[in-house]
Amino acid sequence: xxxxxxxxxxxxxxxxxxxxxxxxxxxxxxxxxxxxxxxxxxxxxxxxxxxxxxxxxxxxxxxxxxxxxxxxxxxxxxxxxxxxxxxxxxxxxxxxxxxxxxxxxxxxxxxxxxxxxxxxxxxxxxxxxxxxxxxxxxxxxxxxxxxxxxxxxxxxxxxxxxxxxxxxxxxxxxxxxxxxxxxxxxxxxxxxxxxxxxxxxxxxxxxxxxxxxxxxxxxxxxxxxxxxxxxxxxxxxxxxxxxxxxxxxx
Amino acid sequence: xxxxxxxxxxxxxxxxxxxxxxxxxxxxxxxxxxxxxxxxxxxxxxxxxxxxxxxxxxxxxxxxxxxxxxxxxxxxxxxxxxxxxxxxxxxxxxxxxxxxxxxxxxxxxxxxxxxxxxxxxxxxxxxxxxxxxxxxxxxxxxxxxxxxxxxxxxxxxxxxxxxxxxxxxxxxxxxxxxxxxxxxxxxxxxxxxxxxxxxxxxxxxxxxxxxxxxxxxxxxxxxxxxxxxxxxxxxxxxxxxxxxxxxxxxxxxxxxxxxxxxxxxxxxxxxxxxxxxxxxxxxxxxxxxxxxxxxxxxxxxxxxxxxxxxxxxxxxxxxxxxxxxxxxxxxxxxxxxxxxxxxxxxxxxxxxxxxxxxxxxxxxxxxxxxxxxxxxxxxxxxxxxxxxxxxxxxxxxxxxxxxxxxxxxxxxxxxxxxxxxxxxxxxxxxxxxxxxxxxxxxxxxxxxxxxxxxxxxxxxxxxxxxxxxxxxxxxx
Numbered sequence: 001x002x003x004x005x006x007x008x009x010x011x012x013x014x015x016x017x018x019x020x021x022x023x024x025x026x027x028x029x030x031x032x033x034x035x036x037x038x039x040x041x042x043x044x045x046x047x048x049x050x051x052x053x054x055x056x057x058x059x060x061x062x063x064x065x066x067x068x069x070x071x072x073x074x075x076x077x078x079x080x081x082x083x084x085x086x087x088x089x090x091x092x093x094x095x096x097x098x099x100x101x102x103x104x105x106x107x108x109x110x111x112x113x114x115x116x117x118x119x120x121x122x123x124x125x126x127x128x129x130x131x132x133x134x135x136x137x138x139x140x141x142x143x144x145x146x147x148x149x150x151x152x153x154x155x156x157x158x159x160x161x162x163x164x165x166x167x168x169x170x171x172x173x174x175x176x177x178x179x180x181x182x183x184x185x186x187x188x189x190x191x192x193x194x195x196x197x198x199x200x201x202x203x204x205x206x207x208x209x210x211x212x213x214x215x216x217x218x219x220x221x222x223x224x225x226x227x228x229x230x231x232x233x234x235x236x237x238x239x240x241x242x243x244x245x246x247x248x249x250x
Numbered sequence: 251x252x253x254x255x256x257x258x259x260x261x262x263x264x265x266x267x268x269x270x271x272x273x274x275x276x277x278x279x280x281x282x283x284x285x286x287x288x289x290x291x292x293x294x295x296x297x298x299x300x301x302x303x304x305x306x307x308x309x310x311x312x313x314x315x316x317x318x319x320x321x322x323x324x325x326x327x328x329x330x331x332x333x334x335x336x337x338x339x340x341x342x343x344x345x346x347x348x349x350x351x352x353x354x355x356x357x358x359x360x361x362x363x364x365x366x367x368x369x370x371x372x373x374x375x376x377x378x379x380x381x382x383x384x385x386x387x388x389x390x391x392x393x394x395x396x397x398x399x400x401x402x403x404x405x406x407x408x409x410x411x412x413x414x415x416x417x418x419x420x421x422x423x424x425x426x427x428x429x430x431x432x433x434x435x436x437x438x439x440x441x442x443x444x445x446x447x448x449x450x451x452x453x454x455x456x457x458x459x460x461x462x463x464x465x466x467x468x469x470x471x472x473x474x475x476x477x478x479x480x481x482x483x484x485x486x487x488x489x490x491x492x493x494x495x496x497x498x499x500x501x502x503x504x505x506x507x508x509x510x511x512x513x514x515x516x517x518x519x520x521x522x523x524x525x526x527x528x529x530x531x532x533x534x535x536x537x538x539x540x541x542x543x544x545x546x547x548x549x550x551x552x553x554x555x556x557x558x559x560x561x562x563x564x565x566x567x568x569x570x571x572x573x574x575x576x577x578x579x580x581x582x583x584x585x586x587x588x589x590x591x592x593x594x595x596x597x598x599x600x601x602x603x604x605x606x607x608x609x610x611x612x613x614x615x616x617x618x619x620x621x622x623x624x625x626x627x628x629x630x631x632x633x634x635x636x637x638x639x640x641x642x643x644x645x646x647x648x649x650x651x652x653x654x655x656x657x658x659x660x661x662x663x664x665x666x667x668x669x670x671x672x673x674x675x676x677x678x679x680x681x682x683x684x685x686x687x688x689x690x691x692x693x694x695x696x697x698x699x700x701x702x703x704x705x706x707x708x709x710x711x712x713x714x715x716x717x718x719x720x721x722x723x724x725x726x
Contacts, residue, residue, distance in 0.1 A: 007712050009662075013672050014705065016712035035716050037669075040662040046655065048616060049647070050638030054659040061663060089632075142618035171575045175615025180697030181651075182613055184263050187701035188579040189615075218702035221688055247705030249687040 003031040004066050006074035006083070006108075009041040010210040015246065018210060021237035022075040022111050029119040031071075038065035042074075042082040048176055052090065059087050060097070063104055071118065072108040075233050076209050077140020080110035085143050110140055111233055112208055116149040123156030126238035131202040133165040134232070135193070135216065137209035141169060150208060150232050157235060165205070167196050174215040190219040197227055204228045204245070206235060217247040251369045251397055253602055255586035258609035265580040271407050275578050278406055282572035285516025286623065293512065303509045304627045306502045307494075307563035310463075311554065317463040317496050318545075324466025328528030330541035338368035341546045345370060345455070345488055348542055349379055352486055354452035360470060360477035361385040362457030363566060364490045364546050366398060366588045367601070370455070381455075382447045384476035386440050393420045399582030399590065401568035402514050407581050410436060444476070454480040454538070458491040459510065459565070460503045461543070467527040468543065469503055471510065471520035478524050487526065487538040492546040494562040500525075506565055509625035513567040549601050557636045561596050563626040570620035570630060576613055585610060592620035592630040599637050608646055611637035673711040680709030 003026050011018045019035075026033045043058030062083065066072045074080040084105045091101045115121040134154065140146040154162050173179060173189025180186075193216060197205045205220075205227055207213050217229035228245035244250055254261060265271055290296045310317055322332045333348075335341035341364070349357060357374060359365065359381050371381045371392065383392040387405035391398060393416050398404030405413070414430035417439055430436060456477050458468040468489045470477045481487045497503050511517040530537030553559055571577040571591025582590035587607070589597050595610035611634035620630045641647055661668050683689055683706020691699050698704050 009672075012669075012712040013676055014707045016708055016710060016715050019712040019716070035713070037713070038665045040665050040668045043662075046659055048635060048638070049651075049655055050635065050640070050642030051655060051659070052639055052642075054655075058659070058662055061665075138615070138617040138619075142622050169619075171615050171617035171619070173575070173615060175617070177651075178613075178615045180695075182259070182262070183697050183701050184259075184266055185576055185579050185613065186615075188266055189575050190702060192575075214705050215702065217705050218688065218698070221703040221705075222690075222701070243708060244687065247688040247703060250684055250708075 001031055001070040003033050003071045003073050004069035005033055005035045006039060006042070006062075006066070006072050006079060007035060008074055008076045008079045008210065010214070011075060014214065015210060015231070015243070017239060017243040018075050018231045018233050021231070021233035021239045022073065024237040024239065025111070025115060025124075025233060026073060029115060029121060031119075034069070036065040042079040044078065044082045044086075045176055047082070047086060047090070056090055059090055059101070063087075063097070063100060067100060067104050070107065071114065072104065073111050073114045074108070075111040075231065076211075077110045077137050077144050077146055078209050078211060080108055081139040081143035083108040110144055110146055110208065112150045112153060112236070113140075113144060113146045116152060121153065124153055124236045124238070126236055127158040128235050128238075128240055129159035130204050131161045131163065132204035132206055132235075133163050133197060133200045133202050134168060135165055135172065135197075135205060135207040135212060136168045137207050137212045138171050140208050146208065150206075153236050154206070154232065160235070163200055163202055165196060165200060167193070172212045172216050174211045176211065179215060186215075190215050194219045194223055194225070198225055202227070204230060206230055206232045208232050213246050217245070221247050251366065251372075251588060253587040253606055255598060255602065255607040255610060258584060258586060258613060261584040261586055262580040262613070265584045268581075270409055270412065271581050274407055274409055275581055278403075278572065279578045282515065282568075286513060286569060286572070287516075289512040289516040289518065293508075296512065299505065299509055300625055300627055303506050303565075303625055304563060306497055306505060307626050310496055310498060311494070311559060311562050314493065314496065314551075314554065317498055318493065321461055321463040321466055321496060324464065325528070325541075325543055326466070328466050328541075329531070330466065330528045330543060333542060333544045335544055335546045336548070338546070338548055341368045341490070341544050341548075342370060342373045344544045345490070346374070346377055346379075348486060348488055348540075349374070349453050352452055352540075354379055354486070356447060356451045357381045357453045357455055358448055358451040358480045358484065359383050359388070360454070360456035360472065360480040361388050361404070362455065362490045363398075363401065363588060364457055364492050365455060367548065368490075368546065370490065382444070382451065384444055384448065384480050385472070386437065386474060386476075389440055389444065390416060393417075397583065397588065400571060401566050401589070401593075403568070407583060448479045448483050451480075451484045453486040453488060454482075454484040455488045455490055456481050458489050458495050460506060461491060461496045462500050462503050462525075463496055464499045465527055467500070467525050469507075469523065469525050471507070471523045473515075473521040475522050478522055481524070481526055482536050482538065485538055486540040487529070487542070489526070489541075489543045490546070491543060492548070493550050494564070510565055510567050513569040513623065513625040553600055558596065558600055558633055560628050561593075561600070561633060563628055564593055564597070565626060566593075567625055569623040569625065573619040573623050575617065575619070576615070592634070593628075596630055596633045596637070604637065604641055604644065604646060608637075608641055611635075612641075669711065669713045673714045676707045676709060676711040680707045683707070684709065
């Protein structure tokens with residue numbers, strides 16, 4: 001099947017490794033992966049700032065670039081949730097586009113849930129000698145119901161011991177522009193998250209959304225901790241040797 | 251009550267810097283959500299009940315005019331009276347007029363958010379009538395002249411040591427050497443002080459959790475029994491309530507009651523659930539001589555048929571704030587008015603306007619916890635976003651934020667240019683950050699780096715690396 005990778009703006013800028021990990025995992029499942037050139041962002045910053053017109057314009061751009069593929073896959077629950085849940089809302093009163101957007105929404109998936117729920121992946125062949133914990137990013141968890149899929153695949157990683165994070169479902173305080181609009185509140189939230197992570201005593205924390213990961217890694221590093229932060233796709237693709245943890249020196 | 255929602259940021263910082271508040275919030279954060287979780291787990295049909303609860307409320311709101319008239323008819327036929335109040339002023343005036351008609355000096359009060367909304371206590375005091383709060387939490391904050399910081403636990407921002415200090419300062423006739431260490435001792439003291447007030451009050455004012463159209467009844471739930479003493483002992487019972495508390499039937503009310511306590515405190519049912527229908531009838535052993543319902547609109551009917559109608563389903567259980575990480579960080583007073591947390595972030599702008607309350611719907615990460623626990627499935631994040639849309643349309647956001655957003659949007663609609671910019675930023679930031687792997691400060695990124703490091707980009711953008719891979723024909 002032809003799969004279009006929605007890279008996401010944060011992965012494109014900060015951490016291409018996640019994008020290549022996604023490509024590797026998808027190709028291993030027999031997908032033909034393409035990366036439509038006309039993609040930038042899903043439009044969520046405009047949408048959540050109340051700028052509906054811009055959000056719609058960007059959504060149309062995504063629609064046109066992606067609607068001819070069998071599936072659209074993003075290594076982010078937040079961006080996938082935007083396309084899957086919020087695009088149909090944006091065009092609900094626009095009959096000309098609404099049907100096309102709904103078709104696109106139905107075929108758009110977050111990476112790990114796509115691997116498990118659509119490709120039927122049961123296990124990965126990756127090795128990572130680590131004790132790690134996992135943070136459930138909000139959009140993936142509550143908009144797309146992603147909970148078991150990453151845990152199931154991580155359980156098959158050779159050498160990895162996964163321990164549940166107390167408060168794993170509590171927001172890390174990223175929230176897109178929230179984290180710079182209300183830095184004091186965001187700081188309190190990410191400090192609590194960092195404390196919960198450090199309290200596990202484990203070496204690494206994983207999640208499926210780069211926004212949360214940048215926030216959590218940035219806080220852990222500001223606190224001077226040694227916990228390493230990675231996107232779940234890097235571990236599942238066995239690509240942990242190809243890039244240092246997020247925010248670590250190269 | 252004077253709103254301070256405008257200064258939300260400063261209020262929030264004060265809350266974050268208050269160690270006692272932080273301790274109290276820490277206890278709340280571990281308490282309410284866990285109790286709710288256990289209660290929900292024990293009721294397999296809880297999810298189905300949420301759908302039924304939602305549809306009961308939706309149905310009522312779709313036919314609100316019909317049920318309001320039916321309610322009034324049934325209140326009248328059971329011997330009570332309904333006072334329609336469009337505004338807080340009209341609601342206060344109605345209460346004062348009833349109090350004056352019986353020459354009331356002391357008024358006991360059960361918990362009522364509508365009384366808070368219209369600022370009833372101050373108004374009664376100004377008019378020579380002494381209101382006495384009888385809910386323990388409300389009593390404490392009344393003594394301290396503070397607004398409630400939570401829907402169902404108005405004094406949740408306090409620790410018991412602060413309550414002990416307040417009691418010592420206010421209950422001056424009691425032995426100064428008495429022990430007030432245990433919560434039990436504080437409860438006993440409040441009970442002893444309040445008991446004679448119950449017996450001497452001329453009027454009792456309660457809120458209502460539900461109004462039942464088919465019987466003209468009001469329903470309250472409490473855990474302290476104070477509501478029952480408030481509404482049955484005085485000669486006059488006034489129910490301070492608002493339009494959207496209405497449900498068609500007693501059976502509907504019981505469905506919502508099954509959701510309410512579980513969502514609020516994790517109880518199956520509150521300790522006391524009391525249905526009041528009209529005044530005392532001949533042959534009744536107790537009950538008030540007069541039964542009045544003051545029914546407040548205050549902008550609610552204007553929400554009908556619009557994008558905020560769903561908010562009128564709210565049954566004030568507080569599950570949204572109990573699960574909100576922003577509320578847990580800053581506490582209820584930061585929101586600056588009667589309602590706090592996610593439900594306040596949606597409701598307050600509709601009651602006070604965006605100019606006053608514009609911060610509230612913005613101070614959310616849209617994490618979705620609130621919606622996921624709401625017993626009547628109110629799409630709270632979606633409605634906060636609607637407020638942001640109005641704000642944007644009315645150009646109420648800070649200019650620097652608007653121009654930043656439009657600059658970004660301009661680039662995001664030009665993929666070729668955008669990719670070039672991303673590649674440039676990846677290279678420059680990647681090179682600058684290659685030593686440490688992160689930035690402690692970065693021009694224009696102070697909102698981020700003030701509180702956390704910024705991980706550095708890897709050095710090349712995905713799109714340019716991908717283009718190279720396509721050219722070379724090498725697969726990963």
